[in-house]
Amino acid sequence: MPKRFPLKLLGLSIGLACSFAQAQQATSNDDEQIKNIERIVTLGSRVNGRTATESAAPVDIISGEQLLATGATELGKALQMTAPSFNFSATTVSDGSDIIRPATLRGLGPDQVLVLVNGKRRHQQALVNVQETIGKGSAGYDINAIPMTAVERVEILREGAAAQYGSDAIAGVINITLKNGDGGLLSAETGQTYEGDGEVVKLGLNIGKSFSRGYINATLEYRDRGMTNRAAPASLEATGGELIGNWLDENGDPVVRLHLGDADSENYYAWFNAGYQLTDATELYSFGGISRRDGKSAGFFRGTGHPRTIEALYPNGFLPQLETTTDDDSIALGIRGDLPNAWLWDASVVYGRNNFGFNSSNSANVSWYYEPDGNGGIYAETPTSAFDGELVFEQTTFNLDFSGTIDIGKELLYVATGIEYRRDGYTINPGDPVSWSYGRTNDPDIVITTPYDTVAEPGIQGFPGFSPEQAVDETRDSYGIYIDAEYYLTTDWLLTGALRYEDYDIAGDNISGKLSTRYDINEQFSLRATASTGFRAPGVQQMYYSQVLTNIVDGTLVQTGTVANNSEIAAQFGIDQLEEETSQSLSVGLVTRFDSGFDLTIDAYQINIDDRIVISEPLTADIGPVFADILAENNLGAVQFFTNSVDTKTRGVDIIGSYPTPFAGGELALTAALSFIDTEVEQINSVSSLIPADAIFNDTQVMRLEKGQPGEKATLSANWDKQQWHVNLAFNYFGEVSGKAFTGIEHTWGSKWITDVSLGYDVTDNFTLMVGANNLFDEYPDKWGDAGIPFSQAGFEYGWETFPFGINGGYYYLRADYRF
Template sequence: MTRAPFKLGFLTASLAAAFMAPGIAIAQDAVNAETGESIERIVTLGSRVNGRTATESASPIDIISADQLVDTGATELGKALQMSAPSFNFSSTTISDGSDIIRPATLRGLNPDQVLVLVNGKRRHQQALVNVQETIGKGSAGYDINAIPITAVERVEILRDGAAAQYGSDAIAGVINITLKSSEGGSISAEVGQTYEKDGEVNTVGINFGKEFDKGFFNGTLEYRDRGMTNRASPAEASLIGDWLSPSGEPVVRLHVGDADSENMYAWFNAGYSLGGTTELYAFGGISNRDGGSSGFFRGRDHQRTIESIYPDGFLPKLETEADDQSLAVGVRGDLPNAWLWDASVVYGKNEFGFNSSNSANTSWYYEPHPDGGIYGETPTEAFDGELVFEQTTFNFDVNGTVDVANELLYLALGVELRRDGYQINQGDPVSWAYGREDDRDIQILTPYVNDEGEPISAEPGIQGFPGFGPRQVVDADRDSYGAYVDAEYYVTPDFLLAGALRYEDYDIAGDNISGKLSARYDIDNDFSLRGTVSTGFRAPGVQQMYYSQVLTNVVGGTLVETATIANNDEIAQQFGIKELEEETSESVSVGLIKRFNNGFDITIDAYQINIDDRIVLSEPLQADVGAQFADILEDNQLGAVQFFTNSVDTKTTGLDVIASYPTELMEGELSLTAAMSLMNTEVERVNSVSSLIDGDDIFNDTQILRLEEGQPSEKATISADWTRNAWNVNVAFNYFGAVEGQAFTGVKKEWGGKWLTDASVGYDFTDNLNVRIGANNLFDTYPDEWGSEGSPFSDAGFKYGWETFPFGINGGYYYARLNYTF
């Protein structure tokens, strides 16, 4: 297998003929039906000019090849990107409900929903799941990056620049485009691996196959991946809910702190067909199914949440989730007179996330008084908790071409977009959410336990661990939007490129917005260039943020409290004076340089600043201590705490990205060296109160501010070396994750220090078609700092490393073997 040296941030391509697919770099061949000639279609993310390469762009762009993704040893696309692009973060979560399966993916330290994800240049639909636990991206619903199998990916392009004026809402931090394979032939790959602790077993099989026909091509991918759970909980010397010690009084492990179980199946395709001349019909998409298993907090003996006739030694509630994802894009593109090009497409996407509880109980169901006397004395131990559904349909029509201005070509692109976003919350089984069989709060359901005053304790509604969605949370709503843009590029002189874009978008709920962008690039000579951009952007509130609501058990002030997430259009939100959501707006500026040296050494340096106003966040869980009127409303609605989505925060993010590459020779082999560094700092400049009843400091307190400012690494770096000689290939990468801080659950500010992780692998080509690779990620078994006594009582109960924010997880070392056969 021949491996070309990879240069992060640069793409060199030979263009037989260039053809625009709206706004993105596409590399796939079609066939001219009349001439039989191949039409190779390559343009670059961030520019709509035919054939513009990344080295000619006025914005920083990373190009990550399929080989580089595979060489990370990661079997998940999100993890592979985190190990390849320092500006991309993919935090690990645990005991965080659905976020354990769909992890938050971020760019340049912003939220998961402030980056736009495309597939083959078309907008990808977001996930249905909202991150409502104390994790990175709390309050957002981003993109399920792992719904796309690595086996299907040809390359990933990351535009590190504000691009809402070019691509629309969400592109505040930048744009990630995932290009699917389209080539002839295929591959069969298999990987097995596990952690040094002998858990977290991964078994992956992927098949990719491509075929070119007289008038087109078809490429398909099938992939299966099974990932076992990991557990890094320590024996519980203290208890959080009831008695956690063994019957003999010894500390035992009571929690599951680590990766969730995950079984994944994928089927994807990419296809094109010539309709005659240069007109092409194209389609791509896929389905994925993911079954996950995670856990909540242990319920111990001698506590009102534990029914000892069912669980005499306590129980650990299980959450079984199912994420189903479908997408299909169909389009036609071709030529117009005077060398103009057109493209029309429809993209449909749907993400469903279902919740199921097991190894649990509804205490109100069990202790409910029986009409014949006594109590019912029974409860199901498993239930369907409900389902979240997000659907999106997008229509695009784009044209682009050139006009002659002052004897120079003005490159123009124009387009319109129509989009409908829909959101559903489907009700769970009654036992998952109800207070007794009739859900009648006037019925007094008491447990056998008493409080400190000797009064009987009432039973809690719903199944434990993850109470289901009830009738009050059911929603089926949608929102329409439309947009129009113009994009232009012009060489003022042969060395000076000027580019600009304007985009108007209107949402039938969130209102309208005009975004603009101006970019420039000046080539001082063939080896040294300067570039910069200024832009405005926006992000409309997601329908998930507008309509999501739930009542769940959360940790507030160190105790478990029934916490309601209230949709802003709910009458309860209006009682608290909460305003409806509005769009976020942003202003971005970046400056950078590109320098090439005669020995092949290349370096790019880009600095940026992003100001975001009215940023949408999920508030702190608010309790009765907010004020007397607030407490009365809580009591009237039988709630212990509430939280809301609000436009409460203004932030400023500054950063610096440095990327360098150097190809050379070593020991009669080819050595490619790459170094990349991302420095980022976010400051919360203002917290806005959105209610006359609630102070800004209560809505978004120090805990939430700290997570925004310090929850993601402020420094992230990668140094990698890829050496190839004949049949041998060696890859070594050193990844640095800077310090992170948090104080959720304990209220005590804690810093987890920065760490270097080392990945290494060796590959050997047994034949031209068969390659075997063995390797280890986190070779030296590095873990985050331990929580220690600062985390009490959680550290005493088994949280050795905490769980709020960990960029590289708590699994330790992982080793693997991979076989790849190409045909």
């Protein structure tokens, strides 16, 4: 049982279950209603036609209509509001992570869950989370690169499945199924926060058409989300108005200096899903799309009277802006068909590419401005904007799969087997010289001083660019083979197993196994259990990423180098190349189902991960004299590495109940979904004789892994439909979180209930209007207070490090849907 299991939520879940049970005893429904409730799963089993309550693994199925009913305009946020084990933390002043938010499952890392589209592996993002956010050191999936308008449903397998699906599936698997049916949807939504900012405009068009031998379904979507700002005036009483220079106005009064909240984001999508019957036994299929996102966020304010501010350009200080462009493209092409004896085959190739470009504006390179011009003066000029470089991740995956049955006696043995080849590529393209260089020549022997008798720092302010020395163009190949089998030992006892071998040309090879069982006690109750091993190969992003950034270390801005493990600098510090993570998982569950339609599942699990890949703390000269000499030799104030340094244990319980019943002349669907998670860092291993274990991964990082995400999360919802009327009411609970980044002082933000409500009306059979509010009662996280000084006095009123539900407050919207 997780340590932070709240009694009030336990009582609530038991109470809801009892209420559902009483309702099912008082209500009977016909077989047709039961049939409509059963939902076919494609995850966790390669046997066709199995429903969620028949599966040996816990699988959530969330329809596209359920996602739209949340009122969220982006897929990641909608999943957070419907799947209790899924978290989608908000970030601010965190560089690229403000645009691509970390998506996690069961409290693990963004790269420890595998994402599929139509059952095929999805490529990851190019961006590496290197700031103080959830998922620091990871490169997960850009969930929001998939338009909600194109989604038929989402399945979430809450169970380790590396033996079935390969690397990354330690926490589970998310499969996003695209629409393939006839008809269409034209949707328009607009909304804004209660504060009047964060304006959203979303337009979506989906058209599907079947013809004699196939189908095509196409989606266009546009979404524009305005910036929100919840920064408080920067009083800075504790520092006399000083942080990076003077933050007060000309009268010495506090003013707002930061942009804290959602980044500005403009999104364009064009996706498709198609199939064509070549013969009666063979189908050609293809799907994919292009997504583009233009984002704008802000850095940290630079005030007057500081070496980072050129007062001739910015007499009142300046706030650097980071403008990003994310291009995401994918295409899948496959052919599948029938073989003799009811066997099936499927051959496919999937290509995906994620490009993340950085651009700075409203900024300056101090070293360019103050560089001596050779005539006794200085150049006194610098560009105020620059292209900072770009990150590119590419992935090509080839699969050949076979599935069928073998008659071995009383029951059939279901078998699936296949091979996979994958090539991952990572590229870092450098930025403009002004974005990264020290003066125009980048010559460290030239002393460039500021009017404050300090050496001018290189690079453009806010987000220094990637230099040619950091440029990367690398690839990695991997090969895999698997076998997956299911067999009914008796009519009530299902046994499944999987075995997978994978070989990476850099990280080595691995064998993963999985054994699951399910026993039907009677028609109402079943038990299920799984034991599995898993692994995650280090991402090429983690292996090759390097950059020099300005970070806050012990309250001071310093140049921090993120050093690739295969570099000469890493070797100087005694850092080895990355190896794979390995995991061992156990789970046991209870499934109940009744003729009334009431379902309840309870699943408990434990996941042990060894050699977990993390990014170290920024390490400074305080480590020791030898360490300090190496830093000085490489002109760095601090350095951080990706390392296999942490062993963790995660325990949890998922409770999900659903019940449909007639109510007040309409149909009422009740759902209670609760997730309890507890993660412990069991051991920290230093990978270098120069660096102590407690320095390479300190208490701040440990706390983020253990308490940075909610230990308890719940969704209680009621959806009522009566003729033309549709009412949705949901209560989302986020447990407490803790952190101590930036200040070194632990602080806990308390749990919160967030209420969402919407009311829809069918104007005609095809046209529906809906009005709603998310965070109806305008809840905010607890204020940071004295534990956050000086940052809480700089404007970070609600904190900085971890925001499970954001800091925007209430949001209201109006949506119109036309179906044809």
